[in-house]
Amino acid sequence: MAERRDIDRKALLDAFDRLGKAAAENGTIIEILVYGGSALMFASNFRYSTGDVDIASLGDSKPEWFDAAVAEIAKDMGFQEEENWLNDAVDFHLSRLATKDDDHWLYSTFPRIGESEGIRVFVPTAEYMLALKLKAMRVLDPSKGEQEKRDIQNLLEVNSVRDIESAMEILGKYFPVSAKHDDKRFLMKQLFNFERSEDDAPFYPVRGL
Template sequence: MGTAFDRDALLEAFDRIGRAAAQAGTKLQIAVYGGSALMLASNFRFATEDVDVSKLEHPLPDWLASVVHEIAQENHWREDWLNDGVSFHLSSLADRAADHLEFGTFPRDATSAGLVVSVPSAEYLLALKLKAFRVLDPVRGETERLDILNLMHVVGISTVDDAIGLLGRYFPMSAASAEKRRFLLKNISREGVADAPKYPR
């Protein structure tokens, strides 16, 4: 398990990737999902151990592989801290424009931008969380529970039926067999939810 990192550390890493991309004469565009998206764009998630992004070129271009490795080594992060494993779980019904928001360009200075980062909309991110529904995970369950409840508050969903309806917009098959999710949502503890969750902040 790697060292967890916070928002400032991730932004600095994106600055370095953006600078390296510009020096390589290219511009990388990625969408960031999961806890890292929440850490960047919400006011209720503060740490993560990896960054789930949209599909990357494989093998990684030399310039990207090099800077990602250097960042991992210097910060004691996992070697795969930047990975596209989540791409397998994304919805084919999600629209690149309508269901994503541009978060920012990097580096965050006056030099040429080499990295453009977007995050999913609150609705799409909630649907992804509901599809995975890892609230019983012994390690991440508590964090996942709070992510789901805070996103439900942001989106304005208060009932189990509405939550499953949102899931169905992006993942119809998961919503069609959602008995376990319905049961867990109905009985989920509401403790610890942020007073005024925001996404994006």
């Protein structure tokens, strides 16, 4: 068995190729909404690894073969989170005001090579992704804080946000109650820069195969 490891972009794409192939072989097309660092890994130029993959729950649309395929991929590829590398516990943190059609974007279909598609992967729009990160605001987390700070800083620039109130307006679009919290404004003022960088500008989303 391979050494347990975080998931980089190549491994993430390969894993979804395998999952998409399994879906196609079972005559199924599954739509998966991907969030967090994994969505940024798919569709940005500023996130490179993750421990697991946050997805919206498939609910009743999850086929019987799905969990076994997920576990087999984890075992073969040596993912750190093992069979839990595909995590659907994120539903609680999503906005009930967001819709798939208006607030998500089709990143790609899988497998990437072949005539039959099995999985369609959607990622949040840049606005919705920023709102999700601002709601969680895990910048003080000892293990994830620095990465979260970098993600938010890049998303502020991607969304052309130039002041705190503009950031709060985006947050309020999806999470009206969270946008009223003064602690978020305080952290924004202390930790983030609202000037546009001249070099190595971040981008998101971008379709990439």
